[in-house]
Amino acid sequence: MNRNELCWCGSGKKYKHCHLAMDERINEMKFDFFKGQVRPPHRIINNEEDIAGIKKASVVNDGALDLVSGIIREGIDTLTLDDAIGDYLEKNGGVSADRGYEGYPRNVCISINDVVCHGIPSRDTILKSGDIVNVDITTRVGKYYADASRMFMIGDVPLNAARLVKVTKECMELGIAAAKPWHFLGDIGAACAAHAHKNGYSVVTDLGGHGVGKDFHMEPYVPHNAKAGTGMLLVPGMVITVEPMINEGTYKVTTDEKDGWTVRTKDHKLSAQWENTILITETGTEVLSS
Numbered sequence: 168m169n170r171n172e173l174c175w176c177g178s179g180k181k182y183k184h185c186h187l188a189m190d191e192r193i194n195e196m197k198f199d200f201f202k203g204q205v206r207p208p209h210r211i212i213n214n215e216e217d218i219a220g221i222k223k224a225s226v227v228n229d230g231a232l233d234l235v236s237g238i239i240r241e242g243i244d245t246l247t248l249d250d251a252i253g254d255y256l257e258k259n260g261g262v263s264a265d266r267g268y269e270g271y272p273r274n275v276c277i278s279i280n281d282v283v284c285h286g287i288p289s290r291d292t293i294l295k296s297g298d299i300v301n302v303d304i305t306t307r308v309g310k311y312y313a314d315a316s317r318m319f320m321i322g323d324v325p326l327n328a329a330r331l332v333k334v335t336k337e338c339m340e341l342g343i344a345a346a347k348p349w350h351f352l353g354d355i356g357a358a359c360a361a362h363a364h365k366n367g368y369s370v371v372t373d374l375g376g377h378g379v380g381k382d383f384h385m386e387p388y389v390p391h392n393a394k395a396g397t398g399m400l401l402v403p404g405m406v407i408t409v410e411p412m413i414n415e416g417t418y419k420v421t422t423d424e425k426d427g428w429t430v431r432t433k434d435h436k437l438s439a440q441w442e443n444t445i446l447i448t449e450t451g452t453e454v455l456s457s
């Protein structure tokens with residue numbers, strides 16, 4: 168691209184005043200094929216307008232998670248939560264990205280105890296004391312998506328379950344802290360997994376994080392068990408999720424054959440997950456969800 172043409176990012180600025188310097192820096196780098204190091208494609212680099220849009224979606228998504236923290240309790244069924252979230256999103260200019268996604272039937276995913284992710288809200292699923300519950304919401308506002316999940320503890324939760332929830336949150340936070348511009352994607356998974364393993368837990372590898380923003384699931388796939396220095400180069404403007412699924416027992420998971428969605432631990436031991444949408448900035452990262 169010519170220096171005086173409009174930048175490929177859609178900012179409306181001339182290339183020389185926009186992403187030329189970044190492209191030059193990338194072009195000077197040596198990518199190690201054996202470490203799977205690759206350059207990020209332009210389509211996953213967001214401009215300021217994109218970032219503002221993703222932030223708007225994040226605010227609504229966070230609001231829906233805040234709403235959940237106010238109403239989730241022992242004895243509530245998960246479809247009531249799903250309905251309340253749907254109403255909240257609609258009132259706030261958002262729409263569930265889950266509903267209809269590859270035929271998914273509800274607004275959100277609610278995953279309890281041995282359910283790793285993609286639990287389908289149901290009138291028959293009633294929260295009980297001792298449950299650990301992940302509520303995962305993805306909101307679209309206009310063209311832009313934000314994706315986040317939190318864990319909730321119902322009533323009296325056994326110590327081992329509470330510890331899993333706490334350590335999993337730390338895994339996410341350490342993963343986010345390891346995400347830095349001009350470093351590599353594998354640094355995130357290396358940090359998540361080191362903390363999980365140190366605590367005697369395993370890391371789910373069949374599912375992971377993803378680019379998000381201009382679409383629900385974009386490149387890159389974000390592994391939560393990886394080697395530092397491997398995978399895609401991280402550069403300012405990339406937006407990804409960090410969403411480690413951490414298990415008490417085996418890392419192996421199975422998908423429910425009847426509903427085609429519900430992912431459970433193979434040994435039926437507990438699993439926890441936290442998820443944030445993050446932006447790679449010039450200096451580090453900004454958590455767009457909370």
Ligand code: MF3
Nearest residue numbers: 265268271276285303305314
């Ligand atoms: N929100 C999930 C994620 O973190 C994806 C849910 S897809 C659905 O990527 F179809 F199950 F809703």
Ligand code: CO
Nearest residue numbers: 303314315442
């Ligand atoms: Co999610």
Ligand code: CO
Nearest residue numbers: 314376408410
């Ligand atoms: Co996600």
